[in-house]
Amino acid sequence: MKVIEEEQPVMVMEGPWNPVDVIRDVVGGGQEDPFYVMDLGEVVERYHHWKEMMPRVEPFYAVKCNDDKLLVSTLAALGAGFDCASKAELQLVTGLGVRPERIIFANPAKPASHLRWAAAAGVSCVTFDSETELLKTKQHMPQARLVIRIRCDASSAQCPLGIKFGCDPVSEAPRLLKLAAVLGLTVVGVSFHVGSGARETAVYGRALQYARDLFEAGEAAGHRMGLLDVGGGFPGNSGTCIREVSAVINAALETHFPSHSVRVIAEPGRYFAAAAYTLAAQIHATRELPAKTAEDGTLEKHTMYFINDGVYGSFNCVLYDHQQVVAEPLEPTSECSLPCSVWGPSCDALDCVLPATLLPPRMAGDWLVFRDMGAYTLPVASPFNGFPTPRVRHVVDKRLWSILKDLWPLTGTHFSFDGVPAPQTPPSSPNPLDTPVFVECALK
Numbered sequence: 001m002k003v004i005e006e007e008q009p010v011m012v013m014e015g016p017w018n019p020v021d022v023i024r025d026v027v028g029g030g031q032e033d034p035f036y037v038m039d040l041g042e043v044v045e046r047y048h049h050w051k052e053m054m055p056r057v058e059p060f061y062a063v064k065c066n067d068d069k070l071l072v073s074t075l076a077a078l079g080a081g082f083d084c085a086s087k088a089e090l091q092l093v094t095g096l097g098v099r100p101e102r103i104i105f106a107n108p109a110k111p112a113s114h115l116r117w118a119a120a121a122g123v124s125c126v127t128f129d130s131e132t133e134l135l136k137t138k139q140h141m142p143q144a145r146l147v148i149r150i151r152c153d154a155s156s157a158q159c160p161l162g163i164k165f166g167c168d169p170v171s172e173a174p175r176l177l178k179l180a181a182v183l184g185l186t187v188v189g190v191s192f193h194v195g196s197g198a199r200e201t202a203v204y205g206r207a208l209q210y211a212r213d214l215f216e217a218g219e220a221a222g223h224r225m226g227l228l229d230v231g232g233g234f235p236g237n238s239g240t241c242i243r244e245v246s247a248v249i250n251a252a253l254e255t256h257f258p259s260h261s262v263r264v265i266a267e268p269g270r271y272f273a274a275a276a277y278t279l280a281a282q283i284h285a286t287r288e289l290p291a292k293t294a295e296d297g298t299l300e301k302h303t304m305y306f307i308n309d310g311v312y313g314s315f316n317c318v319l320y321d322h323q324q325v326v327a328e329p330l331e332p333t334s335e336c337s338l339p340c341s342v343w344g345p346s347c348d349a350l351d352c353v354l355p356a357t358l359l360p361p362r363m364a365g366d367w368l369v370f371r372d373m374g375a376y377t378l379p380v381a382s383p384f385n386g387f388p389t390p391r392v393r394h395v396v397d398k399r400l401w402s403i404l405k406d407l408w409p410l411t412g413t414h415f416s417f418d419g420v421p422a423p424q425t426p427p428s429s430p431n432p433l434d435t436p437v438f439v440e441c442a443l444k
């Protein structure tokens with residue numbers, strides 16, 4: 001097992017706390033660069049909630065969403081599986097001690113070298129949606145357990161994916177299943193992704209109907225179909241819930257896959273990552289625009305705030321993930337909110353975080369807080385113009401820490417209590433992540 005080289009110790013908290021209090025503490029300690037506060041308990045709670053809502057569906061976390069090693073190793077310790085998109089993600093997950101059977105290489109268009117690496121590492125479950133991917137798999141991973149990815153799009157989604165991936169379940173998939181059989185390849189199941197941040201839940205019912213038909217087509221072609229992968233698309237921001245989508249999935253499973261001999265997995269990304277991360281960014285410059293006369297004759301002011309993280313950093317999510325971010329002042333104030341815009345630190349005019357919002361008057365040196373910033377932010381961020389990408393301050397409740405500490409690939413010095421590093425403790429047993437531990441049981 002590789003021990004993570006954490007730059008910042010995990011903060012172990014006793015008693016109630018919230019991310020904004022932690023941000024105030026860190027800022028009070030003289031911090032100037034942007035940073036995240038990551039609540040590990042949020043991830044554990046969400047895992048627990050998932051298991052309650054969809055006991056039949058095993059979550060395989062989509063690493064692309066946020067490859068923070070502590071997030072990934074926490075999910076590994078809880079017993080989650082993983083959806084990897086590339087060799088590097090496979091290396092991250094296997095390097096943490098996760099066994100290949102708990103991994104799906106769910107990129108339907110893989111570079112051959114990545115496929116060969118997966119095969120050598122013992123990862124055999126891979127997705128495909130085309131004839132050429134079947135031929136490539138035949139050459140580089142003939143023992144693969146293939147999963148056909150079909151297209152079934154939600155009527156609306158934050159990031160639709162169907163335009164790029166998924167064969168047509170009616171006009172293409174049956175032919176591909178037959179071709180796989182002719183090539184001597186093994187197809188074990190069906191997968192789909194309805195779109196990330198899906199705004200329709202009924203789509204899972206339609207997709208499961210297609211999957212049922214294709215289980216039959218697969219069996220008729222000589223495959224033993226036993227794996228159903230319902231993909232991602234689940235909401236993750238604070239205040240959202242998977243209750244409604246779970247009800248749709250559970251009912252569709254009951255209708256189309258009543259036999260529990262079919263293994264059901266999902267590939268949630270933002271569900272686990274989004275709400276656990278709160279970003280703090282500092283205002284380093286302000287600019288007042290000349291006041292304009294509004295229609296009612298009043299003078300309208302507009303302030304530009306420049307902060308030290310932007311669309312080339314964490315806020316790439318505004319461009320790529322179509323996120324609507326919300327800025328909150330770190331310090332509460334009774335002053336009225338006024339029209340303003342929030343800009344990133346680079347010299348590019350595209351680097352605009354919020355073109356039009358309302359904030360109470362702020363000054364250079366003040367901090368802004370952005371919640372729900374864990375999904376599709378950090379892995380994409382770059383230090384363009386020389387501005388560093390934010391570091392993460394992981395925080396965990398002491399009770400949870402006492403359960404998880406031996407399951408993480410961390411040693412005693414990686415933890416701090418009230419800012420004081422913990423005494424050195426010996427590394428735990430050889431490969432603790434091999435044994436899923438249902439931490440939620442210990443928390444009840």
Ligand SMILES: Cc1ncc(COP(=O)(O)O)c(C=O)c1O
Pocket residue numbers: 062065083106107161193195196197198231232233234267268269270271
């Ligand atoms: C193949 C695959 N699985 C899972 C996910 C995660 O999706 P979400 O974050 O919507 O759960 C993605 C996101 O792009 C994906 O491409």
